[in-house]
Amino acid sequence: MTAPHLSLTWTDHVTGRQGFLVVDRLVRGVCSGGLRMRDGCTAAEVAGLARGMSMKEALHYDPDARYVPLGGAKGGIDCDPRDPAAYGLLVRYLRAVRPYVESCWTTGEDLGLSQDLVDRAAAEAGLVSSIQAVYPLLPDEAAARARLADAFAVEVDGLGLDELVGGCGVAESVLTALDRAGVPYAGTRVALQGFGTMGGATARFLTRAGLSVVAVADVKGTLANPAGLDVEALLAARDGHGTVDRAALRPGDRELPGGAWLSADAEVLVPAAVSWAVDPGNQEQGRARWIAEAANMPVGPRAEELLHARGVTVLPDVVVNSGTNAWWWWTLFGDIGPDADGAFAHVRRSMRTLVERVMSRADADGTTPRAAAHALAEDRLAAIAERFPPHR
Template sequence: MTTPLMSLTWTDHVTGRRGFLVVDQLVRGVSSGGLRMRPGCTLDEVASLARGMTMKEALHYNPEGRYVPLGGAKGGIDCDPRDPGAYELLVRYLRAVRPYIESLWTTGEDLGLTQDLVDRAAAEAGLVSSIQAVFPLLDDEAAARRRLADAFAVEVDGIGLDGLVGGCGVAESALTALDLAGVPYAGTRVVVQGLGTMGGATARFLTRAGLTVVAVGDIKGTISNPDGLDVEALLAARDVYGTVDRAVLRPGDLELPADAWSAVDAEVLVPAAVSYAVDTVNQERITARWIVEAANMPVLPEAEELLTARGVTVLPDVVVNSGTNAWWWWTLFGDIGPDADEAFTHTRRSMRALVEQMLARARADGTTPRAAAHAIVADRLPVIAERFGWYR
């Protein structure tokens, strides 16, 4: 990994807990990347995520588009989001890093945090917006901010559009891989580990495409049914952390241990919860032909090597889960309007083209999809730098 442009560690004067900010790279003086909160969060983890954001931004570069990719950054706080003092800690962190958010880091929700919570804490910390650093780059700031606010107000089946576009992108990534392999949707089984915003939306889109979700995992354990789960019922019974109320389970649904998701027979596995969920031990139990990384860094590099050796294709997070971030900027810069159908159509088209390009590059180079994604980024970064510059 290259050395990031800027890296800092903050220590909370009240609790002693630590927070981190890593700016991997700037484009036009601005970077983009979410803020996560989880117990055990580390500077190295945040640095890896920030580098991933640089890649996600570059992968969505379209010379004809209004959205110009930004640099990559990431924030993290070492705290359980369920802790009674988590919100106050979040506000203090945002106050501490306020100068960076005002000038060069645009941020939003990530693991453990919702956008509503980030927005409320940002306002309390004295910020205009968690993405205010990008405002000077907009042709018409008022119209752009109104467009994004209108998009966040859109709901589909009672769920905010912002909570669906990422899962739409993950699902389209999986469907593209199936199409290229000539595998029909009907009869294709899916396991989704993590039923939060990203995992839940992915499960919904894959089910509606005709695939069968046979297992989901949450913090309480694994719910499985070889004949297929009632995904809509499970989603409706989630709490804000993605934990399913077991009262909605049907007679044929099985309650299995927390780590059982890795051993459920399926063609597609979608790890959509925490980082490092697939390790060198549990990878041996995975039967899936494709692992579609909805979470950030869910497969350890050593595990990915072993999976690749036995013919499992890992579709990497830097491509697969990049749809949410791209949707923010497509909307803000005006490539799309605040409309659900337009958002889903644009997301599907963009993700399908990106996955097809990545898999074609992997075949041509004789490498993994992740290596191919890195190669595409390496080609694009100098082009972006030449056109826009890192700092201006």
């Protein structure tokens, strides 16, 4: 593994809090990766996420597409997003890294931050856009920006298209795994950790495909119902951080401790919140056959080894949650239009093809889906580097 292209740590002069930026690599002088905010965020965490972004970008490389994957990067701020000082800290961080956003780093929402909040803070920090570094690569900047703005204005049953595409990709990854195993959707149970943008959208798409969501964990605990939760009612009762108003619960719904999602009687687990949620100490609690990583790095390496040894398949984050990032660029570069039907169709087709390829390679190599995804990403990174040689 090569060293990142750039790694920096910033200390806020007002709060003493730290922020981080890691550029894993550049392609055509540009990189892509979201900005997260959480209490306890570290430089090592951001570096791992940046490396993952390089792989997510590469895995969607299609030499015939208009969108050519960018390099990978990630930003992080060590602060609870609910802290009253969080927004001012975000603005100061963006002012500090403004030269990188202007020249090479395209960024957007990630854990703890919404796109609306990033956009507002970016404007206050003096930026044209959080993705302005990619503009010089666009054949028609005005048309591309209008197309992306139109896409962000689309709503489907009360949720924004930008909120839904990532969950659509996660759900399609799960459905592809079920299809490969010959498991019917009806009767398949799902437990999720996290009910924010990614977790909520994933729950919607899986229930509409016929699966049953039997447990959902948020910061207040786990909501469970072995007969299935009313996902749409819970979505309507969320706050901006994905916390469900308990007044929306039905008589058969139960409130359990926060960690109960992991031991739920379900075939599929979807960790869609924090990193390292599944570790060597708690992995044995899981009863599921599949774990789909909707969050970044939710399953620790040693935990994954133990899960693999007992027949649990971990569908890796670099594949499963890559749909949102790819949708941004497919839309901006013009591979798809700003409509929901076209976006969902493209995400489903692309994710199914990618998951099939990764799982087939894992079977052929006798390894895990993560190892297969990393190998495929390295192949594609080499192809991208050959087409667009790095600047010396």
